[in-house]
Amino acid sequence: MGRGKTTRILILGGGYVGLYTALGLQRKLRGAEASVTVVDPQPHMTYQPFLPEAAGGSIEPRHVVVPLRKALKRCHVLTARVTRIAHAQRTVTIEAPDGHSEDIEYDVLVVALGSVARLMPIPGLVEQGIAFKTIGEAIFLRNHVMSRLDAASTTLDPEQRRKYLTFTFVGGGFAGIEALAELEDMARFATRYYDNIEPDDLRWVLVEAAGRILPEVRESLGVYTVLQLERRGIEVYLSTLAKSFENGHVVLSDGTEFDSDTIVWTAGVKANPVLADSDLPLDERGRLKATAALRVDGLDDAWTAGDNAAVPDLSRIEEDPAALCAPNAQHAVRQAHLLAKNIIAVLRGRQPKEYYHKNVGSVASLGLHKGVADVYNIKAKGFLAWGMHRGYHVARVPTFNRKFRVVADWLLSGLLRREVISMGQINNPRAEFDRVSRG
Template identity: 75%
Template sequence: MAATKSEPTRILVLGGGYVGLYTAFGLQKKLRANEASVTVVDPQPHMTYQPFLPEAAAGSIEPRHVVVPLRRVLRRCHVLTARVTDIEHAAKSVTVEAADGHVEKLSYDVLVVALGAISRLLPIPGLAEQGIAFKTIGEAIYLRNHVMTKMDEAASTLDPELRKKLLTFTVVGGGFAGIEALGELEDMTRDACKYYENIDPSDIRWVLVEAAGRILPEVRETLGVWTAEQLEKRGIEVYLSTAAKSFEDGHVVLSDGTEFDSDTIIWTAGVKANPVLASSDLPIDKRGRVQATAALQVVGHPDVWTAGDNSAVPDLSRTEEDPTATCPPNAQHAVRQARHLAKNIITAIRGGKPKDYYHKNVGSVASLGLGQGVADTFGIKVKGYPAWLMHRAYHVKAMPTFNRKARIAIDWLLGGLFRREVVSLGQINNPKEEFARASKS
């Protein structure tokens, strides 16, 4: 694994998310000249800071400011815009499909598997056709325009039943992603009502569906109960211990027998490890994640490293009480693991022994909309406005690069001075519609 004088070690990083970006950034800062080459492969040319997606969707932050251009930050790395289709570690080869469609094989000496997770879809009738996921900046932009377009359509329709369907918005999943998306978007629609003379806030219906008996499992149960109560006070309908049975043609059927029409289905009910891993020759656990050691090396393969959502890294802060405990898939662990990973790779390249990753979860923070939040940090419960400030402070600190931190802070400042924009840019979803219409005339 050590580099030779004539041939630098080839480090291949699969994925440009939290782990991929921070690992490559750490490597480019600490590697000596000609010690190693670093190549990052991702289907997108940017990293998305997902905790800010709800605010981007609600118009509190400019969407471009929650993404970090890989080529701008990783100037000493090679960035390849491509999708990984196969990993064959026995041959030290990775197959990728490039942006232009051609397929090629990449060789490596050291591999970093940071492919992350994708939305977990269930075999629910109508979900694939009606559901909108919430993991990418494209989905956040689409969702914002979709919601605002539905309000425009509802304001102009003469059909009362269609109007009711257009103004009914359903969120499935009561974890952080679902609750923050719900809180921000409901806040946005309520604010937008000021500009629609025939839409009152009471006309808009938001519904949360969660199969478990509580929401926000990342915080203590009492805070989850408080959050549900706050949502209900805002007029949001909360269905707990209730599963979605069907979404066909926008008709929602729940397991408790509840039925209603909704033209917006936001799906945030869990994620799963990137399916490419299942067909690789790397060891994976029953949840499809790469099995890792505490030093972030893949079990049985010291020249393969992994971290983040696609990995099962032992959580040393909890293994005494639960020997099988693994680090939860959140940004807090991903960022810290990536920084530790970069140091361990350099240590290994130079012949040293990598150190185990250890981090005790300091807690969680969540936004419930403008000026509202919930936090459970260092054993302290915080609610309302202070928790919302903690949420913003923590995530702007974790946002990569000073450039992005400054832009987000300015967005918040301008939003506080001039209020957020509530305009719909629905044409983004179908930019050629007018062109097609003109061609037929």
């Protein structure tokens, strides 16, 4: 990077790390000091903690995403998928929506590709499972759940009706618990508009391989959450594996079997597999090896953070020298803020700082007016925890525009109650056109 040359900074990924890093860079870079390019398959960043409320109808789906081009006015945004990283040549290969590929050259690389759903070799999972990481999946799941109520209300087959009204969630982390709780809340509310469906007709099942749920909070709150779910009639299977989902027939490791027309898979994530097709150093779990200063290990001009990075957790280094930061939004957002500062510091000849953050706790929503929280060693339940959850996340969602819209959604849904309707046509908008065309 010679003097007088505009440094080309390339950010791979437009999620938490990509967006917040780009926002920090565009605020602090001087004139032609550097150009910033962000590459992501989607033209928006998704604030994932609000996906359950978007699926449950408390927030308008468009308000949980941040348009990259609108937020990053001083950056170049490319809507494309990264297919290969060749750092030795300082090039990244991308695939555009029209299918053509091209190479992009850079001087400084930021890898923020995040994670993808971690699938298991379970028969029927690929065919029957629904993931819950994108706004598209959240909208699809909301429409799917409501359409199952519509189908159950009209079928004459009692076995098919039971299958339609059985909803199975696999994975007891934040994503699975919050999605399950919000959708159960929504569906139970919706039954008042069906003459032949009662809340007790709905069957909700949670399957978790570990012996507890919500490992991010203290165990007593995990136990409390299980009790609250069970009081709502939700069946919770702990220390239980899913063995098969073929044709919607669920088989569990304890011998339990039942039919379910809705199977939601939230059982963990893994680093973006694109990293495997790169010359960057990876750990045994496929994540980029990183220093505490958020540099890719052994490289001065490559940086990383978030779910795809194995960043040392300095707050736990004394008790566990090999401790790494957990793959969650709390770390990703804070790492991104430091990452932007470190890149600018190095551009200006200064030393980068190391990332240090002691986990302050976690908050989770369990549906309208219900939640759990474990913050600064203070635990909260019910309405207070639910309020803490909303307050924390509206403060963290990027841009004032989105904060305002989310709060407005909450106020309107509180005054007018949530909308409960299936708009399943958007999943296959050409179906009616094709039917008419066939005469």
